[in-house]
Amino acid sequence: MRRKIIAGNWKMNKTPTEAIALINELKPLVATKDADVVFCVPFVSLIPAVEAVKGTDIAIGAQNMYFEESGAYTGEVSPGMLVDIGVKYVIIGHSERRQYFAETDETVNKKVIKAFEHGLTPIICVGESLTQREQGITIDFVRQQVKIAFLNVTADQAKNAVIAYEPIWAIGTGKVATTEQAEEVCSAIRMCISEIYDVATAAAIRIQYGGSVTAASAADLFSQKDIDGGLVGGASLKADFGKIVNYK
Ligand code: PEP
Numbered sequence: 479m480r481r482k483i484i485a486g487n488w489k490m491n492k493t494p495t496e497a498i499a500l501i502n503e504l505k506p507l508v509a510t511k512d513a514d515v516v517f518c519v520p521f522v523s524l525i526p527a528v529e530a531v532k533g534t535d536i537a538i539g540a541q542n543m544y545f546e547e548s549g550a551y552t553g554e555v556s557p558g559m560l561v562d563i564g565v566k567y568v569i570i571g572h573s574e575r576r577q578y579f580a581e582t583d584e585t586v587n588k589k590v591i592k593a594f595e596h597g598l599t600p601i602i603c604v605g606e607s608l609t610q611r612e613q614g615i616t617i618d619f620v621r622q623q624v625k626i627a628f629l630n631v632t633a634d635q636a637k638n639a640v641i642a643y644e645p646i647w648a649i650g651t652g653k654v655a656t657t658e659q660a661e662e663v664c665s666a667i668r669m670c671i672s673e674i675y676d677v678a679t680a681a682a683i684r685i686q687y688g689g690s691v692t693a694a695s696a697a698d699l700f701s702q703k704d705i706d707g708g709l710v711g712g713a714s715l716k717a718d719f720g721k722i723v724n725y726k
Contacts, residue, residue, distance in 0.1 A: 483684050484600050484708040484723050486714025496522035501530045507720025515723055516567050528564040539567030550616035568593050572603045574637045583626035590627055594635040599642035601640045608647035621670045633675040637682040639699035642709040648689025657698045660687040664704040693721035700725055
């Protein structure tokens with residue numbers, strides 16, 4: 479039985495002072511024994527966030543990292559730096575990073591490999607554009623993203639990965655995918671993992687849905703057979719996140 483995982487992607491929101499206030503507000507609301515809960519906060523808030531969640535079951539995640547250990551990469555943050563401060567998860571290949579910061583399937587793959595080398599759990603984002611959906615190539619496109627993301631990743635590592643299926647047209651638009659659309663793609667992703675590795679790996683890996691999830695849509699989405707929780711943007715910055723985490 480896979481354990482649900484619900485992660486908030488705060489994006490570029492909240493100063494460190496505001497972040498700690500929000501974490502303190504959310505702490506009692508997201509308390510649950512039924513799911514892993516992760517707050518993915520901006521880099522500058524990671525250290526105080528790790529401190530603020532001490533004594534709770536909440537984990538802290540970063541929203542990006544670089545794939546080198548150290549060196550002349552001005553402005554970048556390495557996996558070792560994240561581990562050193564107590565970060566457990568890292569979002570990799572979010573569509574906003576692919577769109578605005580030229581991330582590719584190849585850089586995603588390099589980052590996934592590095593994250594595992596350092597014991598970080600990657601939340602690997604995949605998902606199609608509206609044009610791709612309308613062209614009927616959603617599954618082919620997402621399968622390709624998954625296959626490249628997992629190149630040279632072992633089955634044991636893959637079992638611990640999290641994949642976030644996030645249709646680009648649903649992110650930040652208020653247009654949530656139907657449960658059928660979300661389940662269809664998450665199920666195809668699981669099938670793809672089974673083809674790359676084996677049935678046991680596919681059964682273990684956790685696949686989230688992301689894209690305009692709210693307290694109203696969480697229960698239907700998260701109760702689908704292949705949907706193991708969500709990656710939540712806008713609604714993770716509000717008390718509503720507590721209702722999403724406790725969706726049952
Ligand atoms: C996201 O940023 O990963 C996301 C799903 O955003 P939203 O929930 O706001 O659509």
